[in-house]
Amino acid sequence: MCQKIVGTEGHVKTVRMMNSIRDNLSSQDDLTKITSGSFGEGLEIKGSDIDIMYVSKCAEVCESSYTRFNPAKTYFTMATEDTHPGFTHLRVVQCYDPSVFKLCEMNEGYLYFSSMRLKERILHMRTPLIHGPCMSDTNGEYDIAYCLHREKYFIACSYQEAISYNIIGIAYQLVGDLPSARQAFKRSIRLYADQDENSAFWRLSSISGLYQS
Secondary structure (H helix, E strand, C coil), X not given: CHHHEECCHHHHHHHHHHHHHHHHHHCCCCEEEEEXXXXXXXXXXCCCCEEEEXXXXXXXXXXXXXXXXXXXXXXXXXXXXXXXXXXXXXXXXXXXXXXXXXXXXXXXXXXXXXXXXXXXXXXXXXXXXXXXXXXXXXXXCEEEEEXXXXXXXXXXXXXXXXXXXXXXXXXXXXXXXXXXXXXHHHHHHHHCCCCCCCCHHHHHHHHHHHHHC
């Protein structure tokens, strides 16, 4: 897998810096642009697409409905009932923007944000396809996702934190840092010790021989 990565350490740092500069120049008053994924980290992997996130500055996700709100913003709270691990519904807590209401659906007396309505509304010629949470072009070169953020980052449960360490471990594998990858997978296992649901078990097993040799 590491053989598919193009570029020296200096090249990776240069690409990462150029991405940051381009993102800063492209960001707007209501949106922050973030080049993410492997290319965002400066890794040019053959066959990989370019992942771009647009984070709204006009809306925010809060952990509690008892937060002091900015009246100029739309706020959502996380509703994890009846959802798969790592997923959530976004319930409207405060909104004075009529355009946001058009992107929501009513369910059991509560108003929830609909990501499908958002994607269908902003599809355009450059990215006409819906690809999971993203919009993609017909050549498979770009994946674009519109996102919300929270001022203070939080992880809802140990399963989600374990998945985060799995991703970190995979990233270390890509750059050939097997000792760090091993530590990340071990941390994931300590957080969520279910061999059937946590892929860190077999990932750790697959690199242990390489690490020890």
